[in-house]
Amino acid sequence: MIDHAQHARNFTANAERTAWHDDALWFVREKRDKATKLIPEWEELREQASQVKMHMLSRLDHYLEEFERNATARGIQVHWAEDADAHNRIVHAILERKGVKNIVKSKSMLTEECHLNPYLAERGMDVIDTDLGERIVQMRNEPPSHLVMPAIHIKKAEIGDLFHEQLGTDAGADDPKYLTEAARQHLRPKYLEADAGITGVNFAIADTGGIVVCTNEGNADLGTSLPPIQIHCMGMEKLLPRLEHLGVFTRLLARSATGQPITTFTSHFHGPKPGGEMHVVIVNNGRSAILAKPEFRRSLSCIRCAACLNTCPIYRRSGGYSYGSVVPGPIGSVLSPAMDLEKYAALPFASTLCGSCTDVCPVKIDLHDQLLAWRKYVVKEGYLDKGKARQMKMAGKLLSSPTLYRTASFLSKGMKLVPRVLLYNKKNKWGMERELPLPAKRRFRDLYRKRPRS
Amino acid sequence: MSRETILASIRAALPPGQALPELDNFGLHYDDPIQQFITTAEAVGANLQSVDNRGGIAAAVQAFLPGASSILSHVPEVPCKNFTRDADRDPHAYSDLDLIVVEGLIPVAENAAIWVPDSQYDDHAAMVLTQHQVIIVRASDLVDHMHQAYAKVAAAEVPRFGFFLSGPTKTADIEQSLVLGAQGTRSLLIIMIRDESTSTI
Numbered sequence: 001m002i003d004h005a006q007h008a009r010n011f012t013a014n015a016e017r018t019a020w021h022d023d024a025l026w027f028v029r030e031k032r033d034k035a036t037k038l039i040p041e042w043e044e045l046r047e048q049a050s051q052v053k054m055h056m057l058s059r060l061d062h063y064l065e066e067f068e069r070n071a072t073a074r075g076i077q078v079h080w081a082e083d084a085d086a087h088n089r090i091v092h093a094i095l096e097r098k099g100v101k102n103i104v105k106s107k108s109m110l111t112e113e114c115h116l117n118p119y120l121a122e123r124g125m126d127v128i129d130t131d132l133g134e135r136i137v138q139m140r141n142e143p144p145s146h147l148v149m150p151a152i153h154i155k156k157a158e159i160g161d162l163f164h165e166q167l168g169t170d171a172g173a174d175d176p177k178y179l180t181e182a183a184r185q186h187l188r189p190k191y192l193e194a195d196a197g198i199t200g201v202n203f204a205i206a207d208t209g210g211i212v213v214c215t216n217e218g219n220a221d222l223g224t225s226l227p228p229i230q231i232h233c234m235g236m237e238k239l240l241p242r243l244e245h246l247g248v249f250t251r252l253l254a255r256s257a258t259g260q261p262i263t264t265f266t267s268h269f270h271g272p273k274p275g276g277e278m279h280v281v282i283v284n285n286g287r288s289a290i291l292a293k294p295e296f297r298r299s300l301s302c303i304r305c306a307a308c309l310n311t312c313p314i315y316r317r318s319g320g321y322s323y324g325s326v327v328p329g330p331i332g333s334v335l336s337p338a339m340d341l342e343k344y345a346a347l348p349f350a351s352t353l354c355g356s357c358t359d360v361c362p363v364k365i366d367l368h369d370q371l372l373a374w375r376k377y378v379v380k381e382g383y384l385d386k387g388k389a390r391q392m393k394m395a396g397k398l399l400s401s402p403t404l405y406r407t408a409s410f411l412s413k414g415m416k417l418v419p420r421v422l423l424y425n426k427k428n429k430w431g432m433e434r435e436l437p438l439p440a441k442r443r444f445r446d447l448y449r450k451r452p453r454s
Numbered sequence: 455m456s457r458e459t460i461l462a463s464i465r466a467a468l469p470p471g472q473a474l475p476e477l478d479n480f481g482l483h484y485d486d487p488i489q490q491f492i493t494t495a496e497a498v499g500a501n502l503q504s505v506d507n508r509g510g511i512a513a514a515v516q517a518f519l520p521g522a523s524s525i526l527s528h529v530p531e532v533p534c535k536n537f538t539r540d541a542d543r544d545p546h547a548y549s550d551l552d553l554i555v556v557e558g559l560i561p562v563a564e565n566a567a568i569w570v571p572d573s574q575y576d577d578h579a580a581m582v583l584t585q586h587q588v589i590i591v592r593a594s595d596l597v598d599h600m601h602q603a604y605a606k607v608a609a610a611e612v613p614r615f616g617f618f619l620s621g622p623t624k625t626a627d628i629e630q631s632l633v634l635g636a637q638g639t640r641s642l643l644i645i646m647i648r649d650e651s652t653s654t655i
Contacts, residue, residue, distance in 0.1 A: 024630055041480035051475040058472045061464045074614075080457040132636060133627035149627060156629045176631035184637055192546055208612045218582050218623040218638030225579035226545050236460070243608045244477055247601035250618070251564075258626070261494055261565035262600075265638075266618040273578070273614075284460045292467035 001383070002324035004346045011319045022316040024152060029310040031259025032360065039251070049248050050364035053301035056239055057291060063206040063239045064282065070209025071280060074271040079281045084114035087283045091116060091198070091231055092123060094279055098229055100125065100195040106213070106220035107131040108200025109147060109304055110233050110283060113326045116198075127198075128190045130219040132183050139166055145320030147306040147327065148257045153319055187219075197223035201234035202303070203249060204280070207242045210270035211280060214253060214263040221267055228276040232269065236282050237300040249303065252362035256305040290338045295373045299334045301363040308357035308367055314350050323347060330357035334370040337377070345383035348374035387427065412439045479601035487563035487596045488646070495566035498621030499634045501643045511645055515588055518643040519553050522586070527555040528575050529590060545579035554584040560606050561591040561646075562618070564599040568644070569607060571616030578615050582638040589619065590645045 012018045036042045056063055068078045081087035087110075095103065103120065105111065105127050117127045117138075129138045133150035137143065139162055144150030151159070160174035169182045199220045203212040211232050213220040224230040240246065246266075254260040272278035291297050309315045309329030320328040325336040325344060333347035348371045351357075357367040378384055384392070398404050424431045484490040495502050503514040511531040524536040526548075532555045556575050558568035568589055575581055597603050607616070625636035635641065 027630060039482075041482060044478070044480060048475050048478065051472070054469070054472045055474045058469045060468065061461050064461065064464070080460050082456045082459055086456055130637070131627070132625045136627065149630075151627055152630075156631070159628055176628040177633050179628055180625060180633040180636060184635075187637060188549070192549055210612060216624050217636040219636075221578065221582040221617070222637060225577070225582055236464075241474060243612065244601070244604045247477070247479075247599070247604040251600050260620075261498065262567050262618065262620050264498070264620050264623055266567065266620075268612070268616045269614075270612050270616075271614040282460070284463065288460065288463035288467050291464065291469070294469065297467075297469055 001343055002346055004318070004322050004324070004350045007322035007324065008314075008318035008350070011322055012317060018317055020155075021153060021319060025310045025316040028149075028258060029307075029360075032256055032307055032310065033259075035255040035259040035261065039255070045248060045251060046362055046364050049252055049362060050301065052240065052245050052248060053363050054298070056241055057237065057297060057300055060236065060239070060291070063241055064236060066206040067204055067209055067239060068282075070207065072209070074209050075278070076209065076271060077277065077279045079279060081281055081283045081285070083285050084283075087114045087233065087281055087285065088116055088119040090281050091233065092120060092125075094229065094231060094277075095120070095125060095196055096123075098195065098277075100229065102190070102194050103127045103196050103198060104130050104190055104194040104219075104223040104227075105198040106200070106215060106223050107134055107150070108198070108233055109144075109327060110200055110235050111198065112143060113285065114233075114283070116233075128187070128194075130187055130190070130217075130223055131215070132180065132217060135183060135187065136162065143321075143326065145328065146309060147304050147329075149306075153321070191222045191226055194223065194227045196227050196229040196231065198231045198233065199224060201232050201238050201280070202253070203246060204234055204239045205241075205243050205246070206239055208270060210243075210268055212246060213267050213269070214250075214265065215267075216260075216264045218265050221265055224269070225273070228273075229279075230269070230272070230276065231279045231281065233281045233283065236284055236287055237302075253303055253305055256307040256360065256362040286339050290335070293338070296334065296338060296370055298365050299331065299338075299367075299370060301365055302331050302335075303363060304331075305362055307360040307362065311356045311360050313352060313354065313356070318350070323350065330367045330371065331365070334365075334367060334374060337374050341377060341381055342383055345378045345381075346385070348372075348378060349388075391428075391430070406445070409439075409443055409445070413443075477601070479599065482564070482599050482601075484563050484598055487598055488593050488648075490563040491561055491566055491596060492646070494564070495621065495644055498566055499624060499642070500566065500621045501641065502646065503643060504646045504648050506647075507649045508647060510647075511590060514643070514645050515553075515555060518588065519586055522553040524550060524552045525555065526551055526553070526580055526584070529555055529557060532588075539576055541576040543577070545577050545583075548577065548580040548583040551580060551584040553586045553588065554580055555588040556581070556590070558589040558591045558619075558644075559595065560603050561593075561596050561644075562598075562600060562603045563596055565620055566644075567600075567603070567618035567620040569603060569616065569618055571613040573613060581617075584639060586641050586643075587622070587639040588643045588645060590647065592647045 079090045136151040145153045156174040163169040201211045202214045254263045315329040336344040351371045355368040526537045558570045560569035622642040623636040623638040
């Protein structure tokens with residue numbers, strides 16, 4: 001089981017770094033706020049996006065078949081993968097058949113979820129992640145710590161050292177412009193040598209049979225326009241019914257993600273290049289099981305903008321790796337338990353339930369309600385931490401009995417007389433790293449009874 | 455086999471039907487869409503040059519990149535230089551390209567994105583391998599927002615490839631510092647033709 005609290009403790013042990021991380025994410029959250037305030041109809045736009053996605057999910061089988069039909073008519077080869085393993089086998093078979101050795105891949109959380117890179121590497125293929133942030137974490141043998149900014153947890157001096165070691169940049173150089181130029185020079189030959197390009201999919205369009213990929217660096221375009229084979233891997237919930245729906249989602253995505261008015265590239269692929277092959281792999285990997293759960297199915301509307309990560313007080317102060325899941329943050333804490341409840345039982349508790357995630361979500365996923373709903377499942381399945389379970393049981397008894405509650409509330413008047421060691425110990429998790437508030441001098445009950453009556 | 459399994463598992467899990475909302479463009483309208491486009495284009499790192507008519511294109515391109523080592527032009531006003539148009543060229547050859555000049559079809563005021571489908575250039579690869587880029591748009595083609603833009607895109611035959619481009623490539627992956635010219639185009643000049651009466655494409 002992932003111990004989020006322990007991982008978070010390790011992260012916050014470095015107070016200076018925690019504050020730096022917190023500030024970096026908050027900076028992005030503020031940029032998002034500024035961008036959304038320029039759009040008077042922002043809230044209506046979110047509502048429309050939410051309704052389009054819920055409609056799509058209610059007819060997902062129909063739209064998947066429509067997409068397949070239209071894509072096939074355009075010469076695109078459509079594949080279906082039941083799980084991560086099937087996805088990897090399909091992608092590998094396509095590449096194997098053509099003798100592919102060198103692959104460039106632009107950002108795709110789905111291929112992270114399926115662990116495609118190690119699968120291909122074990123079979124003698126070389127996969128280069130081309131998004132700068134992803135390339136940085138790949139060079140460090142780390143997974144991304146954020147959906148949109150994979151290297152948000154790394155300082156520029158560390159990237160400078162990494163590039164000095166692996167790309168031969170000047171020792172001690174940490175100017176972002178200089179380092180970005182070095183990455184450009186490092187990546188360009190990789191595109192030119194590539195035998196195949198792989199990308200994720202931001203949106204697939206049922207009525208045209210095409211897919212859309214959004215980047216700022218142009219790396220998905222570089223990776224797909226040169227080699228003869230292009231493969232696009234998509235979670236099956238990425239569908240939109242009609243091309244016109246992109247008007248709604250392209251207005252929401254980048255503003256929610258980084259505060260940009262739109263990504264630099266919004267690239268629409270509707271068929272293979274002359275003499276080339278274009279493949280789309282549609283992946284289930286547990287999504288139909290989420291669809292079957294009424295209280296969680298809205299999470300399939302997610303467009304991976306990461307606004308919920310940037311605003312989350314827990315994510316900002318515990319870092320992406322503390323979640324131990326491919327997708328971190330609030331959205332990861334509702335998606336991951338659906339994959340493996342026992343392993344990810346702690347994640348629904350990595351939240352204050354403040355609801356900020358729900359407020360910023362461009363497709364109106366009820367994230368904090370889902371986090372609460374997952375807590376009930378965790379308890380029901382017996383995965384709740386024993387100490388927490390004991391406390392909850394006691395609190396439950398106390399709060400459900402008026403007599404017990406009154407007695408406790410009367411006794412709590414004496415709390416300031418209780419020795420600290422009794423309140424602040426390992427058994428009382430709520431007293432750890434927190435000062436318990438002293439009870440008010442006069443209880444509400446007393447005030448109410450003594451209220452002036454007319 | 456996977457296909458049938460997946461579709462069956464979806465059908466067993468489908469939520470109750472929910473109606474598709476009517477598309478609405480919310481009546482968003484800019485009083486001065488040209489100014490909105492220009493301000494936004496500059497904010498996303500593009501250079502912008504307004505010209506009165508197509509006669510101003512050549513000079514604007516020359517002023518933007520006087521020392522261009524090679525030019526691949528898709529407009530009659532600008533000659534190619536050290537590069538010829540060849541639709542059958544191996545796309546890798548575009549890695550030597552310094553500047554590409556193309557026409558954009560739908561400029562969008564709200565985000566300075568420009569719809570550039572593959573009818574406007576010989577090869578998608580040239581558009582991303584080039585070091586610098588010029589996109590020519592007509593002010594009379596401006597739309598306010600993406601809803602209008604996609605209505606126009608959907609009205610025509612969807613191209614095999616097409617993109618909305620907004621500014622030169624960029625990244626902020628190193629400590630949130632914005633760097634223009636990440637991997638594709640280092641710089642972008644948008645030439646806006648203001649006088650629609652003399653424009654011809």
